[in-house]
Amino acid sequence: MYETILYEVSEGVAVITMNRPEKFNAFTEQMNKEITAALKQAQKSPEVRCILFTGAGRAFNAGQDLGDVSGGNVDFGGFLRKRYNPMILQFQKTEKPIVAAINGVAAGAGLSVALACDIRLASEKASLVNAFVNIGLVPDSGGCYFLPRIVGIGKALELAMTGEKISAEEALRIGLINQVYPAESFQDDAMAYARKLASLPTRGIGLIKRTMYKGLEMGLEETLEYEAFAQDAAGSTEDHKEGVTAFMEKRAPRFTGQ
């Protein structure tokens, strides 16, 4: 069904693998569209309770395929509005946890996409580079939105203005990623992390995601109001009842995602 990505579901986890390894999984228009479609598919599938987003081969993603835009006369604004912006918005609209498994280098829009995921795990061999400035461009695909919110404006400006590549270890130190794992066990470790998330209260997690991202844009009063609204929804789920019942019965909860 897809040509530039792989989509597989196992044990509640939809694994989306960007699959142009010979080009370091660089984005084409088709890949932008297929990622958007795959996220919508995962959102609609009741059996999917977590999404793991990764790259085939040595790289996570090297950003836009520069071979497609090297001839000049690019309508950059139109290009982003049509291809990248809908894809990035879909990461936010998907009310299930999205984990980036950064298996190798993440550059340019490839880094921006990792930033649009909710959790970032990296192989010790991964590296991250805000490559836009190296070709005279501005971080796009949400790079100017997520990066300062994740690492703070000082670090964000440094990474964006210098275009320097940083190691997974340094990315962990500055809070850009959540965990680093050995290269040999990375795929298994990332899958185990995703499976754990898939076993948790999926609707509650979707509401956490929506409410936290909304909170970034709102004042305290509005956020308190939205929390009350979200809690009404979370409080009516089966998983909330199960969590309280399991606590009272002193046993582990069995969440179903409902």
Ligand code: T3D
């Ligand atoms: O129109 C617009 O551009 C607007 C949209 C912008 C969105 C963006 O993402 S802009 C940023 C685009 N990306 C970049 O500028 C990154 C370019 N690549 C690199 O800086 C480096 O390749 C990496 C840091 C990613 C990796 O470096 P390294 O030394 O590990 O590998 P390499 O040898 O440079 O690359 C390996 C292969 O992947 C190589 O192919 P080859 O020579 O073995 O056949 C290289 O050409 C290819 N590759 C890497 N990045 C891209 C790419 N091919 C096409 N497009 C790429 N972006």
